[in-house]
Amino acid sequence: MLSGKPAGASLLLLYFLLYIAESYPNIDSSSMGCEECKLRLNKSFSRDRPIYQCMGCCYSRAYPTPLGSMRTMMIPKNITSEATCCVAKHSYEIKFGDITLRNHTECHCSTCYFHKI
């Protein structure tokens, strides 16, 4: 009976902390829970008018290359990596001083072009 009370308190604290974690905005989610890919305000450029930037989490996976696919490769690779990245679906040009920026208006998970090394 005495051990039941701390267990109940632990559960209550667990629910409370999960609620707090889910309500945290604008945190680099690489080491924490993952927020969806969406528009967020770019505070560095948002002075006269709001500049939005696409950021968030997208699905990806890496798995052993199927045997059939490996036979068609010029250089066979044991592992296939499928990745999608949060990028702007629509944007428009906007002037920020002498610099031309792109203000993002819609985001989606699509092809990653700069994730290879």
Next chain:
Amino acid sequence: MSIKMDKAVFSCWLLFLLFCPAVPMCLPTDFMLYVEKPECDYCVAINTTICTGFCFSRDSNMRDILRPRFLIQRGCTYDRVEYRTTILPGCPAYTNPVFTFPVALSCHCGACRTDSDECTHRASTNGARCTKPVRQVFPYPGQSNYMIPF
């Protein structure tokens, strides 16, 4: 004494919740790999572990000017990998029945290494399909680079 133990357990829980992600991200996941060679009688189903999940990425407002700078693009990929070997059943003696496959020990969100990995957006076929009878292989736990007899 029991109250002190309960407090210690409580503190551990608190630290665990603060430093661990609330939502699972890029993690090792069970996966059934289907291997079929034209010269063999069976399609072999091998239970392995792959990396799947969600990774953070960020587009840049200055991509036209600065290209990949300030871009964050990562994929869920293998961190530590172990290669295991199995013998495919029903293969003629003149063929090589040995098949080696990767097993994910840990995963991370990182760049795709073009020297070892095939980096794609989405594979053209959604998994291998068997045209022959399926036989399953169960790898021994804790075994690495061992010949797994079918």
